[in-house]
Amino acid sequence: MKLYKKKYWETGELVTIGVFAALIKISTILVAVAGGGMNPITLVLKNVIATSLLIILIHKVKKFGVLTLFTIITSIVSFLLLGNNMAFFPGAIFFSFVCDAIIHYFGKGEKTFVIILVVGIFDFSSRFVSLCYSWFLFKETIELFIVGATIVAVGYLGCLIGLITGSIFAKELKHAGIIKA
Amino acid sequence: MNLKEGKNFVEALDIRTKMIISILASLTVIIIQELAPLLILLSISFLYLFCYRKFKLIFFSYAFLFFMFLLAVFCVWILLKMVPDMASRGILIFFKPFLRVAILMNTTLVLVASARVSDLLSVLKSLKIPFFLFLPATVMIRFIPSFINDTKQVVESLKMKGHNINPISITFKPVLTTRLLFIPLVVKSLRTADDLSVASELKGFGYYKNITSINKNKFAYPDYLILFVTFSFIVLSLLMNFKLL
Numbered sequence: 001m002k003l004y005k006k007k008y009w010e011t012g013e014l015v016t017i018g019v020f021a022a023l024i025k026i027s028t029i030l031v032a033v034a035g036g037g038m039n040p041i042t043l044v045l046k047n048v049i050a051t052s053l054l055i056i057l058i059h060k061v062k063k064f065g066v067l068t069l070f071t072i073i074t075s076i077v078s079f080l081l082l083g084n085n086m087a088f089f090p091g092a093i094f095f096s097f098v099c100d101a102i103i104h105y106f107g108k109g110e111k112t113f114v115i116i117l118v119v120g121i122f123d124f125s126s127r128f129v130s131l132c133y134s135w136f137l138f139k140e141t142i143e144l145f146i147v148g149a150t151i152v153a154v155g156y157l158g159c160l161i162g163l164i165t166g167s168i169f170a171k172e173l174k175h176a177g178i179i180k181a
Numbered sequence: 182m183n184l185k186e187g188k189n190f191v192e193a194l195d196i197r198t199k200m201i202i203s204i205l206a207s208l209t210v211i212i213i214q215e216l217a218p219l220l221i222l223l224s225i226s227f228l229y230l231f232c233y234r235k236f237k238l239i240f241f242s243y244a245f246l247f248f249m250f251l252l253a254v255f256c257v258w259i260l261l262k263m264v265p266d267m268a269s270r271g272i273l274i275f276f277k278p279f280l281r282v283a284i285l286m287n288t289t290l291v292l293v294a295s296a297r298v299s300d301l302l303s304v305l306k307s308l309k310i311p312f313f314l315f316l317p318a319t320v321m322i323r324f325i326p327s328f329i330n331d332t333k334q335v336v337e338s339l340k341m342k343g344h345n346i347n348p349i350s351i352t353f354k355p356v357l358t359t360r361l362l363f364i365p366l367v368v369k370s371l372r373t374a375d376d377l378s379v380a381s382e383l384k385g386f387g388y389y390k391n392i393t394s395i396n397k398n399k400f401a402y403p404d405y406l407i408l409f410v411t412f413s414f415i416v417l418s419l420l421m422n423f424k425l426l
Contacts, residue, residue: 009313011386012378018320019374026328027363034351041352049363056367073317080301081322082293085285087207136211138278143260144253178371
């Protein structure tokens with residue numbers, strides 16, 4: 001006899017998404033602070049960590065919508081706690097939904113190559129949306145925008161490194177039995 | 182609206198009012214291009230921040246913004262050396278982006294500095310967002326302090342082993358520092374996630390129909406008043422921007 005109707009999102013999966021969202025936010029802030037401000041090494045490093053953790057999250061919660069849910073949660077909490085801008089919220093959700101659809105269509109989260117590729121696209125698209133908003137802010141002085149875009153591009157290098165480290169990390173965690181293979 | 186607890190006018194506003202003001206500001210500043218409406222919005226947003234009466238916070242925030250402005254001026258100076266034609270466009274165009282940033286800073290500072298965790302959770306409940314959004318958001322908000330404590334413990338244990346986490350170590354030994362700091366944190370967070378999942382499933386989270394709240398968030402008269410003032414100034418600045426006034 002079934003007491004309750006089974007829901008799409010299980011409580012454990014929702015908790016995992018929340019815990020990872022907090023971990024990614026805190027660890028990136030921590031590295032940025034520990035690096036002493038405008039440090040190119042920490043700029044790359046924090047993106048390496050964030051991307052690696054995102055790959056682990058997708059390996060752990062293999063369901064359609066995990067990236068979209070992660071984006072919504074991170075945006076709401078960052079807006080309320082850190083004052084992040086909500087103007088690029090719709091764009092970020094759209095791209096995360098597209099990335100989710102790609103993961104689901106090609107292998108339903110089982111293929112590591114697809115996950116790595118999609119996380120790379122997701123990181124790129126989230127930066128693209130942020131830069132679009134920045135362009136509106138700095139439209140009179142495109143030169144300043146280019147300086148900012150260069151810094152973002154350096155950060156994206158960290159994401160590309162994070163794709164490799166994340167997949168190695170996920171493999172280790174699968175081997176240890178912490179993530180289901 | 183509870184002014185008896187020693188809260189000032191802005192602090193006592195409903196957090197949803199502050200959220201609306203912040204979102205409206207972020208959308209308006211990207212539309213406005215003229216200097217005069219930007220200055221009006223900056224003045225009114227500064228008044229809003231000033232009413233919050235956290236003068237130390239205001240001072241340090243503006244000091245940081247000024248530092249960023251100086252840094253940008255330095256970048257512009259280098260660019261002017263490379264592209265001399267830029268000088269003909271005047272210095273005013275370099276000033277406008279910072280007016281926009283200052284407006285955004287004024288509105289978001291009030292929201293972020295006055296929002297307590299309990300307020301945020303009650304707001305999430307009052308927004309009647311679905312459970313699949315409410316639970317991870319609550320977990321995230323509740324566990325940020327816990328992760329900060331975990332990080333402190335890891336840093337202290339590393340100190341005892343002779344590894345100091347500082348800007349020098351993270352710059353010159355980034356891989357080692359990351360390994361030492363993050364492997365314990367990730368493993369601990371995975372275990373925390375599992376423990377919490379089991380605990381929340383045992384408590385039956387997600388199987389009740391309505392989320393009830395002790396705090397009833399309701400808009401009060403000052404909330405309506407400040408929203409009306411905000412809308413009025415936004416409309417005024419937009420009319421000025423498009424030369425309709």
